Amino acid sequence: MKEPFVSVHDSVYVIKEWQDIAPNLVAGFTTKEGGLSLGAFKSLNFGFHVDDCAEDVCENRQLLGGMLDFPVSNWVGAVQTHGDRIVAVGKKDKGKGALDYETSFKAIDGFFTDEKGILLTLCYADCVPLYFFSNKSNRIGTAHAGWKGTVLGIGFEMVKKWKEDGIRPADIEVVIGPSICKNCYIVDDYVIEKVRSWVDSERELPYAPVNGQKGSYYLSLQLLNEWILMKAGIPRENIKTTHYCTSCSSEFFSHRRDLGKTGRMIGFIGWKEK
Numbered sequence: 001m002k003e004p005f006v007s008v009h010d011s012v013y014v015i016k017e018w019q020d021i022a023p024n025l026v027a028g029f030t031t032k033e034g035g036l037s038l039g040a041f042k043s044l045n046f047g048f049h050v051d052d053c054a055e056d057v058c059e060n061r062q063l064l065g066g067m068l069d070f071p072v073s074n075w076v077g078a079v080q081t082h083g084d085r086i087v088a089v090g091k092k093d094k095g096k097g098a099l100d101y102e103t104s105f106k107a108i109d110g111f112f113t114d115e116k117g118i119l120l121t122l123c124y125a126d127c128v129p130l131y132f133f134s135n136k137s138n139r140i141g142t143a144h145a146g147w148k149g150t151v152l153g154i155g156f157e158m159v160k161k162w163k164e165d166g167i168r169p170a171d172i173e174v175v176i177g178p179s180i181c182k183n184c185y186i187v188d189d190y191v192i193e194k195v196r197s198w199v200d201s202e203r204e205l206p207y208a209p210v211n212g213q214k215g216s217y218y219l220s221l222q223l224l225n226e227w228i229l230m231k232a233g234i235p236r237e238n239i240k241t242t243h244y245c246t247s248c249s250s251e252f253f254s255h256r257r258d259l260g261k262t263g264r265m266i267g268f269i270g271w272k273e274k
């Protein structure tokens, strides 16, 4: 499969194919390069909640706003809780969670909008960023899917909400972004029990046992999300999955690899006003 993410800067990957279709669309993912944060957060950390210096996080956000030509005053952010709650946002929400944690949307792991001039942002360090786009309806969305959000079906939930608004799954494109790969991600029976409720035996299973370790499995959150999106009605050919792993590649922060003490990247999507 062709890689959907193209590096345009040391700090930024974009979903090139979508930007080619819709030149006013800004969608992508950051690396950890090119910011001001120090220590475990070196250097482009966007997380307010990880014990980094708040001024540095704000400065990093201003820097990204400049790189994307999408001012930080037009961003929205969330206090993410690995749930499946998704909210529709609009211009009235601009700036919430952009430069502090307190004004962020509480207990939200997904955003969507039909409006221009607002950048939807969510933070990541191994969890899966899902990006949704319906060119026909001018609608965009994004969701944060770690293992909990994934098995809760946050991808399914997004498609369900769009269907309720009359958007056909065949008109929705989805990109699965940089996140921890199967080889780097070992889980236990507790997680796999929940995974099994989504999968049947017709396709390649998203998990495999770790040799010689009873109760341990390699889990592909990317493949599991593909299963879930297809169950929601998204055609296989509308789903593109990245090859980038946040744990394999040192250009990203990784919660697992860095043993919990690390920064956060941002996944973003928005329509520019011009």
Ligand SMILES: [Zn+2]
Residues within 6 Å of the ligand: 180, 181, 182, 183, 184, 245, 246, 247, 248, 249
């Ligand atoms: Zn990996």
